[in-house]
Amino acid sequence: MKPAPKWWVSSLAVVASTVLAGCVSTVEGAAVRASGPGGDLPVLDDAALGRLLLNIGEINGIMGSTGMQVAGDVDEMTDHSDSVSDVDCLGAVYAAEKPVYADTGWTAVRDRVAREPGDDNQHWVEETAVLYPAARDAQAFFESSSQTWQGCANQSIGTNDGDYSWALGDIDVDVTDGGAPLLTQAAEQDDSGGWQCQHALSVVSNATVEAWACGYRIDGEAAEIAAAMVAKAGP
Template sequence: MSRCAPVLCTAVLLGALLTGCVSTVNGTALPAQGGGPVTTTVPTLAEADLDRILLSAGEVNGVMDATGIRVTASAQSMSDNSDGVSDVDCLGAIYGAEELVYDSSGWTAVRDEVLQEPTTDNAHWVEQIAVLYPSAAQAEKFVDQSKTTWQKCGGTSIDIDNSDVHSTWKIDKADVSGDILTQGSNQRNAGGWGCQHALTSASNLVVEAWACSNSISDEAKTLASEMLTNAAKK
């Protein structure tokens, strides 16, 4: 079996947060790296913009310091893996693009891609998700609610059962100090395999990213940041 994230320990793709200052005209202002002055804004987006927000395979390889990563699955809908987790209240901390997590939040469209080396012993696994909302307020509200879930689930262990696959993941304490929420997790008895989960919003967009390897650090945060940069290029 190929190595993956807690959300995808089978070959099945999950179907398918920066709290920014909202502009009533031009979108959400993004701070420069290091907290410097604002350098650009994310405009109000439409569904047609979502595909270009996702990073190319080449860009993902650059972030992950790899060469063979490519898109292996994609979706334009949410998924439902709630039956496969030991604590459904932590579903949003262990899975991305989950129907139950996004339900009633007002989302209107989603793009979800999984990228990895197309081998059974892949060294990297990435998921990038872009979710559209009617308004910036709704996108920001989803991030705020997710922050509460991530904080509550930090320090716990979650069992995942998908088909004939069982795994246990230790969820780290969430880092909610910056504009992009991040949280690490490690798979038990998997030789150091771990993931970082990142979540942020800008304008009417929510961006979610997973990055997994045997030596993960801030790759998911970088992926989410670069997706926001793409969003600002409209």
């Protein structure tokens, strides 16, 4: 069985300085449209949060599969801080983790996992959307996460039981076609025959979107998923 970043537990349950000022901020020298009051996008609410998630047809299309199915669809976070070899890198190897989002002011979460049925699946995707009271809170989480991911780059992070280990790559900071900041990092599972993942994070209005895309040939799929989630916010 090829575990994904959550190592398939049973509970499916920046290097960038970004300043929100006026309607423009900067990420690594690139202009980014701010959102919310005074910007181009409306403030999102709990009802709109689920709209950011891609449906199974869209996921299959991006992953080049026809057989992926939704394996988990929840509105709560999990906590696997006791199972990783370096808890400081929890946010770099897991999505929708309570300790990672603690003290960020988040108010709602939607988390969806998709894969082909059976143990020998060829693709695995997790997409997460998290709501905050204001755009500045979402932006602060993005900035904090960029620092965390950078600190964990080029390290091997495993489970405390020694069953699985992931080699994390460098981070990359970019922007989506719509101008939203985009953070990505590659990971490869040790001794897995080439099972690899891309982790992506972006921010839109008062929400963050996070995606994991895993398979044997991964080339930007998580970034594509995150960008598509951002696009669903409007206007």
